[in-house]
Amino acid sequence: MNGQRFSLLLLLLLAGCNRAPHTGLDFPDQFPDKLSAWRIVERKADALVLNTGVVAYDLNSPLFSDYAHKLRTVLVPQGTAIRFGEDDFDFPAGTVITKTFYYPRGDRTGASHSGDAIAVRKVLEQPEAETLQLRDVRLLETRLLINTAKGWVALPYVWNEAQTEATLELTGAVLSMELVTDSGRTPFAYLVPDTNQCADCHAVDSHQQAIKPIGVRARHLNKDYQYAGIRENQLEHWSRAGLLTGAGTPASAPRNAQWDVASSGDLAARARAYLDVNCGHCHNARGAANTSGLLLNARESDPVRLGLCKIPIATGRGSGTALLDIVPGRPEESILLHRMESTEADVAMPELGRSLVHQEGVALIRAWIGSLSGDCHGDRHE
Numbered sequence: 001m002n003g004q005r006f007s008l009l010l011l012l013l014l015a016g017c018n019r020a021p022h023t024g025l026d027f028p029d030q031f032p033d034k035l036s037a038w039r040i041v042e043r044k045a046d047a048l049v050l051n052t053g054v055v056a057y058d059l060n061s062p063l064f065s066d067y068a069h070k071l072r073t074v075l076v077p078q079g080t081a082i083r084f085g086e087d088d089f090d091f092p093a094g095t096v097i098t099k100t101f102y103y104p105r106g107d108r109t110g111a112s113h114s115g116d117a118i119a120v121r122k123v124l125e126q127p128e129a130e131t132l133q134l135r136d137v138r139l140l141e142t143r144l145l146i147n148t149a150k151g152w153v154a155l156p157y158v159w160n161e162a163q164t165e166a167t168l169e170l171t172g173a174v175l176s177m178e179l180v181t182d183s184g185r186t187p188f189a190y191l192v193p194d195t196n197q198c199a200d201c202h203a204v205d206s207h208q209q210a211i212k213p214i215g216v217r218a219r220h221l222n223k224d225y226q227y228a229g230i231r232e233n234q235l236e237h238w239s240r241a242g243l244l245t246g247a248g249t250p251a252s253a254p255r256n257a258q259w260d261v262a263s264s265g266d267l268a269a270r271a272r273a274y275l276d277v278n279c280g281h282c283h284n285a286r287g288a289a290n291t292s293g294l295l296l297n298a299r300e301s302d303p304v305r306l307g308l309c310k311i312p313i314a315t316g317r318g319s320g321t322a323l324l325d326i327v328p329g330r331p332e333e334s335i336l337l338h339r340m341e342s343t344e345a346d347v348a349m350p351e352l353g354r355s356l357v358h359q360e361g362v363a364l365i366r367a368w369i370g371s372l373s374g375d376c377h378g379d380r381h382e
Helices: 008-015 195-202 234-240 267-279 335-340 359-371
Strands: 041-044 047-050 055-057 069-075 096-104 118-121 137-148 151-159 166-168 173-181 184-192 224-227 230-233
Touching (some): 055 224, 096 118, 137 166, 151 173, 224 234, 230 234, 267 359, 335 359
Parallel strands (some): 118 173
Antiparallel strands (some): 041 047, 055 069, 069 096, 137 151, 173 184, 224 230
16 A cells, blocks of 8 residues: 555645645655645644644544544545535545544653553543644544545554654554543553554445545534634535535434434434444445344334344354344343443454443443333344
């Protein structure tokens, strides 16, 4: 991948943007080894800032990644725009999407307290910010999705210990971490995926294997965001800025609930939003897990495909002692919850992107399953 040549179209689009930092930018032989060469998110003084023309965004219900926070951005070439679609957006060639993973520091210095592990603090509420103050956060990685003339390419950049630069690591990385909570410290391994592992989630069509963005969709973006000087719905803001066309009004667009905000929807809506963003990119009719028969994407409405009283097709030891994917009213007998509560290889779900159990997400799905009515006796489905 490091030797892959930029398409001429992508070069012209980036170089032609009316943003001084991109003038003369040229990668004739390969993608840049350093994140700073992209000039999208950069360290300036003691902060990570967005460059001119780069737009930050957030999701209603973000994917769980071992309690890491994320600064998300999108950049499109001047004179182009993303075309709205209820399920998928159409992105112009030259679009660059970034996601910077970071944690609040475990202490003011982020010093290690156990061997070489990086101490970080578990903080559930993530601030809406276009600038990260590095005295307060520890940067881990910045992932890029670049829409080239030949399709999307995923690149992972890992931040150095000094927090001054991130370097392209095509083979990924494993970082020794220590999660600091009021009750103590939990060691864990933070996984930076390699470029092939990116496809495990982003190849939304298992037959084609081409990767695509999975978070930049109307139902995830349809929420307010605190931009500099204004709080505005993201779809409206993007439309007003010329970044998005054809969106209509936010009221006419799909919207997922915020899984951790009770006022954003009832228990079922919040649980479905959580499963959609964490599981639905694989567990859908075209996804990598479609052969399981368990479909957890937002549009699925068949109770059996959602797992109710459903016999698993093939889970091996992943089912534990449970017999059905979801047993209404009995979360402790449901395979879905068992796999969410596990960190064992071949058992834990999702398979990638976490080493820890998402306790708050588990509590939500446990409550949702517990609220379901029905009896699976004599009513089990393949």
